[in-house]
Amino acid sequence: MGRPKTNEREDIRSLVLEKAKALFLKEGYASITIRKIARAIGYTPATIYLYFQSKAEILYELHNEGFRLLYEYKMKIGEAGTSGAMERLRNGGKVYIDFALENPDYYELMFNMPEPRNFMNMHRKGAAEDYAMRSYEFLRQSVQRCKDEGYFKDVDVDTAAFTFWSVVHGMVALIIRKRVPYPQAPTRQLAHEAIEFFGRLMTMERFVSDTRNSLKVIEG
Amino acid sequence: MGRPKTNEREDIRSLVLEKAKALFLKEGYASITIRKIARAIGYTPATIYLYFQSKAEILYELHNEGFRLLYEYKMKIGEAGTSGAMERLRNGGKVYIDFALENPDYYELMFNMPEPRNFMNMHRKGAAEDYAMRSYEFLRQSVQRCKDEGYFKDVDVDTAAFTFWSVVHGMVALIIRKRVPYPQAPTRQLAHEAIEFFGRLMTMERFVSDTRNSLKVIEG
DNA sequence: CTATTAAATAAACAGTGTTTATTAAACTCG
DNA sequence: CGAGTTTAATAAACACTGTTTATTTAATAG
Numbered sequence: 001m002g003r004p005k006t007n008e009r010e011d012i013r014s015l016v017l018e019k020a021k022a023l024f025l026k027e028g029y030a031s032i033t034i035r036k037i038a039r040a041i042g043y044t045p046a047t048i049y050l051y052f053q054s055k056a057e058i059l060y061e062l063h064n065e066g067f068r069l070l071y072e073y074k075m076k077i078g079e080a081g082t083s084g085a086m087e088r089l090r091n092g093g094k095v096y097i098d099f100a101l102e103n104p105d106y107y108e109l110m111f112n113m114p115e116p117r118n119f120m121n122m123h124r125k126g127a128a129e130d131y132a133m134r135s136y137e138f139l140r141q142s143v144q145r146c147k148d149e150g151y152f153k154d155v156d157v158d159t160a161a162f163t164f165w166s167v168v169h170g171m172v173a174l175i176i177r178k179r180v181p182y183p184q185a186p187t188r189q190l191a192h193e194a195i196e197f198f199g200r201l202m203t204m205e206r207f208v209s210d211t212r213n214s215l216k217v218i219e220g
Numbered sequence: 221m222g223r224p225k226t227n228e229r230e231d232i233r234s235l236v237l238e239k240a241k242a243l244f245l246k247e248g249y250a251s252i253t254i255r256k257i258a259r260a261i262g263y264t265p266a267t268i269y270l271y272f273q274s275k276a277e278i279l280y281e282l283h284n285e286g287f288r289l290l291y292e293y294k295m296k297i298g299e300a301g302t303s304g305a306m307e308r309l310r311n312g313g314k315v316y317i318d319f320a321l322e323n324p325d326y327y328e329l330m331f332n333m334p335e336p337r338n339f340m341n342m343h344r345k346g347a348a349e350d351y352a353m354r355s356y357e358f359l360r361q362s363v364q365r366c367k368d369e370g371y372f373k374d375v376d377v378d379t380a381a382f383t384f385w386s387v388v389h390g391m392v393a394l395i396i397r398k399r400v401p402y403p404q405a406p407t408r409q410l411a412h413e414a415i416e417f418f419g420r421l422m423t424m425e426r427f428v429s430d431t432r433n434s435l436k437v438i439e440g
Numbered sequence: 441c442t443a444t445t446a447a448a449t450a451a452a453c454a455g456t457g458t459t460t461a462t463t464a465a466a467c468t469c470g
Numbered sequence: 471c472g473a474g475t476t477t478a479a480t481a482a483a484c485a486c487t488g489t490t491t492a493t494t495t496a497a498t499a500g
Contacts, residue, residue, distance in 0.1 A: 165394065167390055173393055193379050
């Protein structure tokens with residue numbers, strides 16, 4: 001008890017975050033307790049409450065870290081030389097799926113917790129960087145490029161972005177949470193095939209001026 | 221204490237389920253405790269454990285009830301005279317969204333809990349009716365009809381069904397869990413627009429024989 | 441009218457997230 | 471230097487949680 005040996009102020013915070021991350025990813029959020037985290041870093045539960053207001057705040061911090069990681073995944077696409085906007089969008093979908101299936105626990109942290117945006121206002125200074133937002137902006141930009149190339153003529157950019165995000169999110173959510181009552185559980189391969197299928201649907205759309213009206217098509 | 225006044229055996233079970241459902245739907249699963257349920261029906265916590273092995277089993281029972289309800293929603297489509305398979309599929313998507321947004325807590329129960337299929341084996345006799353499965357079969361059938369009418373030529377029925385389910389599940393999941401970082405939160409209207417958009421993509425697909433190859437299209 | 445059966449319970453167990461009063465080490469300053 | 475202040479860390483408690491146990495009590499059977 002008492003004060004410790006000249007600990008550099010305020011990096012117990014990252015100590016907690018690191019350990020909590022490791023524990024969450026290994027045993028899942030629900031089964032990890034404040035006491036376990038405290039024991040793992042050699043402090044008492046009460047100490048953690050000097051640096052975080054609640055277990056939920058630790059979660060939010062990691063939630064944002066998850067989106068930062070996703071953002072990095074997506075950044076890889078920008079580097080690889082892709083030919084068209086649509087291909088870029090499709091690759092974005094695949095990268096998203098890869099991220100989610102390679103980091104399912106992170107994904108759970110990011111999408112399976114009570115609204116984290118409720119905290120943000122209270123305890124963080126300027127909300128620092130909201131990677132969830134940046135991630136969405138990235139998608140929005142990709143969709144806008146598609147529109148510039150003639151796709152998605154009769155739908156606004158947010159609706160299209162929302163649709164596309166829903167597809168990939170829905171896929172990984174169903175897979176990760178094992179909610180698909182298949183004989184054999186769906187795999188990443190199925191998801192990739194589905195994205196290919198979906199991508200073909202979208203690619204096709206460019207050839208049609210206004211899909212709400214009747215149209216003539218010659219098969220080739 | 222002691223034995224009660226000639227209670228018909230085994231319908232405390234449904235008493236618990238009814239009350240738990242009402243409480244879950246009003247205050248959310250997490251914040252409802254066994255003690256609260258017990259108090260609400262005028263029994264003690266231990267009594268509940270005579271009829272359910274765990275809180276999770278109560279959840280599974282309601283989970284299945286949720287899928288039964290969804291199944292009923294979907295059955296309404298069969299009645300309404302729809303012209304084509306594709307319209308039927310699109311309507312199915314809208315009904316699915318309506319169900320989810322009208323019963324968000326049910327939807328949480330159904331998709332946001334640890335795998336419920338793990339219980340099933342142990343405690344229920346013949347698993348009775350698995351409405352999750354039946355619901356999927358319904359979708360699969362709708363997709364098959366689309367294939368019969370010439371859609372989805374170069375994709376197998378399960379991949380197409382998975383894709384379609386992912387779209388609607390993704391949409392409602394993002395909306396319900398408020399994970400869309402829009403200025404204004406997305407509404408049911410946005411979801412319906414997105415489904416329309418997606419539906420148009422699919423409708424279009426019929427006119428193309430093999431979408432993997434190049435094609436000629438004359439705009440009309 | 442006892443003996444048995446079984447429904448319901450009280451009370452405990454082992455945990456949880458969180459709060460409070462207290463300790464003890466480090467720093468400040470007269 | 472030594473007293474006073476600040477502050478990191480804690481021990482211990484609080485009010486809960488899901489679940490289990492031994493016990494009571496009422497209805498039924500012989």
